[in-house]
Amino acid sequence: xxxxxxxxxxxxxxxxxxxxxxxxxxxxxxxxxxxxxxxxxxxxxxxxxxxxxxxxxxxxxxxxxxxxxxxxxxxxxxxxxxxxxxxxxxxxxxxxxxxx
Numbered sequence: 001x002x003x004x005x006x007x008x009x010x011x012x013x014x015x016x017x018x019x020x021x022x023x024x025x026x027x028x029x030x031x032x033x034x035x036x037x038x039x040x041x042x043x044x045x046x047x048x049x050x051x052x053x054x055x056x057x058x059x060x061x062x063x064x065x066x067x068x069x070x071x072x073x074x075x076x077x078x079x080x081x082x083x084x085x086x087x088x089x090x091x092x093x094x095x096x097x098x099x100x
Contacts, residue, residue, distance in 0.1 A: 013093070018059075030084070030097065031071040033062050037097070039075065054082075057094040073099050 025036035037056040044051045056073070071084040085098040 026075065026077050028056060029072075029074040029076075030056075030067055031065075033065060035061070039078070054085075054099045056097045056099060057091075058097065059094055061095045067097055073097075 024038055026039055028035050028037045028039075035058055037058045039054070039056055041052050041054050044053050061067075067084055067088050069084050069086055073082050073084060074080070075082075082100045085100045088095055088097040090096070
C-alpha cells in the first residue's frame with residue numbers, strides 16, 4: 001500500500017513539474033544541451049556590494065550529464081550568454097544551476 005501511495009505521489013510531482021515548466025519555463029542551452037528551465041534573480045544578501053545572483057532550476061536534467069563551473073549558458077529569450085558560476089546542486093528535487 002505504501003509503495004502505491006509513493007508511486008502516485010511521484011507521478012503527481014512529475015506532472016506538476018511538467019505543468020510549471022510549460023507555464024513558466026524558458027529555453028536555455030547549457031554546455032550544448034537544450035533544456036527548459038526556470039530563471040530566477042535575487043539580490044545577494046551577503047555581498048558587500050549590491051549584486052544580483054542568478055540561477056536556473058531544471059526539473060528534468062539530461063541523464064548522465066553533469067554541468068560544471070565555467071560551462072557556457074545561453075538564454076536566447078533574454079539575449080544572454082553567460083556561464084555556470086559554481087557547481088550545480090539539488091534543492092527540492094530540482095537541479096539548481098547558479099549562473100554569472
